[in-house]
Amino acid sequence: GESVGLHLPTLSVQEGDNSIINCAYSNSASDYFIWYKQESGKGPQFIIDIRSNMDKRQGQRVTVLLNKTVKHLSLQIAATQPGDSAVYFCAENPRMFSGGYNKLIFGAGTRLAVHP
Amino acid sequence: GAGVSQTPSNKVTEKGKYVELRCDPISGHTALYWYRQSLGQGPEFLIYFQGTGAADDSGLPNDRFFAVRPEGSVSTLKIQRTERGDSAVYLCASSLFASGAGDEQFFGPGTRLTVL
Numbered sequence: 001g002e003s004v005g006l007h008l009p010t011l012s013v014q015e016g017d018n019s020i021i022n023c024a025y026s027n028s029a030s031d032y033f034i035w036y037k038q039e040s041g042k043g044p045q046f047i048i049d050i051r052s053n054m055d056k057r058q059g060q061r062v063t064v065l066l067n068k069t070v071k072h073l074s075l076q077i078a079a080t081q082p083g084d085s086a087v088y089f090c091a092e093n094p095r096m097f098s099g100g101y102n103k104l105i106f107g108a109g110t111r112l113a114v115h116p
Numbered sequence: 117g118a119g120v121s122q123t124p125s126n127k128v129t130e131k132g133k134y135v136e137l138r139c140d141p142i143s144g145h146t147a148l149y150w151y152r153q154s155l156g157q158g159p160e161f162l163i164y165f166q167g168t169g170a171a172d173d174s175g176l177p178n179d180r181f182f183a184v185r186p187e188g189s190v191s192t193l194k195i196q197r198t199e200r201g202d203s204a205v206y207l208c209a210s211s212l213f214a215s216g217a218g219d220e221q222f223f224g225p226g227t228r229l230t231v232l
Contacts, residue, residue, distance in 0.1 A: 043120070098161030104159075
């Protein structure tokens with residue numbers, strides 16, 4: 001299928017390097033954040049999430065950092081692999097843990113290009 | 117097990133026509149979401165179902181858009197009098213509970229709608 005994110009900012013890295021993708025979110029009341037990976041022709045795929053009462057969470061090769069003071073979220077990918085090439089979106093939920101439901105507001109996305 | 121499926125994968129129609137897009141969620145998931153993704157952008161929330169009822173349709177752009185989920189499983193997004201600006205990828209997602217504990221949404225591959 002046609003690629004998503006043809007006009008998105010692109011981060012180019014060498015295989016094996018660490019990648020950092022940044023995201024600014026909009027709502028200071030948001031209490032839940034998720035990073036998604038989207039490959040061409042596919043729907044977004046969950047990578048890692050974090051609640052607003054945390055500032056760091058680690059998964060397998062991925063770490064999410066949350067800075068509520070400046071409303072900034074980052075995704076760090078260790079030892080980036082060619083299979084990590086995709087568009088990455090951050091998403092916020094304004095009221096997940098205060099009586100709301102999982103209504104996601106997505107950011108604009110960043111394309112990660114991994115070169116061998 | 118099977119993930120979220122969407123049909124058709126591609127739909128080309130003429131301006132003014134009516135279209136229906138179908139979503140089959142993961143079995144047992146009570147929450148279902150529709151999003152629209154324009155080229156180069158993140159998914160945009162349209163509507164959320166909890167069971168058979170539309171709990172939040174605030175993202176539907178106008179009254180040409182309508183969605184149903186009559187038996188609490190399969191959902192259909194209906195667009196009347198299509199316009200060229202409706203061209204996008206329409207994504208469906210489902211989740212087990214939708215509220216409280218960071219309930220993960222699983223996305224389908226999307227339906228690419230092109231209005232000529």
